[in-house]
Amino acid sequence: MFGNLDFDVIRRSAGYLFFDGMSFTLTLTALTTVIGGAIGTVLAMIRLAPIPVLPKVVTAYVNLTRSLPLVLLIFWFYFLVPYVGQWLTGADRPVHVGAFSSSLITFTMVEAAYFCEIMRAGIQSIAASQTNAARAVGLSYLQAMRYVVLPQAFRNMVPLLLTQTIVMFQDTSLVYVVSITDFLGAASKVAQRDGRLVEMYLFAAVVYFCFSFAASMLVRHLQRRNEFVH
Numbered sequence: 001m002f003g004n005l006d007f008d009v010i011r012r013s014a015g016y017l018f019f020d021g022m023s024f025t026l027t028l029t030a031l032t033t034v035i036g037g038a039i040g041t042v043l044a045m046i047r048l049a050p051i052p053v054l055p056k057v058v059t060a061y062v063n064l065t066r067s068l069p070l071v072l073l074i075f076w077f078y079f080l081v082p083y084v085g086q087w088l089t090g091a092d093r094p095v096h097v098g099a100f101s102s103s104l105i106t107f108t109m110v111e112a113a114y115f116c117e118i119m120r121a122g123i124q125s126i127a128a129s130q131t132n133a134a135r136a137v138g139l140s141y142l143q144a145m146r147y148v149v150l151p152q153a154f155r156n157m158v159p160l161l162l163t164q165t166i167v168m169f170q171d172t173s174l175v176y177v178v179s180i181t182d183f184l185g186a187a188s189k190v191a192q193r194d195g196r197l198v199e200m201y202l203f204a205a206v207v208y209f210c211f212s213f214a215a216s217m218l219v220r221h222l223q224r225r226n227e228f229v230h
Helices: 008-048 054-067 070-089 099-124 128-136 141-178 183-194 197-229
Strands: none
Touching: 008 054, 008 099, 008 141, 008 183, 008 197, 054 099, 070 099, 070 141, 099 141, 128 141, 141 183, 141 197, 183 197
């Protein structure tokens, strides 16, 4: 069986796999991490803020988003966003958004919900006395968060944030449902074109494992460093 394998197909398709496929996967992962992390941090601050109504709205959003399958949300945003754009702009027909934009919106909003919970845990891990002390010297809630709480929370939560980013990196393969060519999608197209399914899917698995394993080693290193600091 293995004598019939042709791994040279990987060399012949390397440019397409990495410059087209992997570049998209890494771009989507990076953009989602930055934007979703920023939104998630704001949502976490709202959940913990002493204000009425909004914390409950954010809690409902987080719980709903985390309860639905990601592939369903990708479909939902892909077909819904054009009609939302039509409604907002008053256009005669659905606004063209594109597969990439709808995927970015989907992953950003979903990851924002997960990052929100991670950052909420990080903020709550900081002693309340520090927040009270910051408020006592005249800082507002936002200033106390910005200068006192968030820097410490980020340091504590970096391993968890990176772990969630690894999961997101793996989940980007779901964009195949809207016909986007990510790394796995590129490998699948090469596999079907050349009739080399075993070689290409095995190679894709190895690449995903290497990226995820290297990132997990970084997470472990950061966890040990945090334990040493504390």
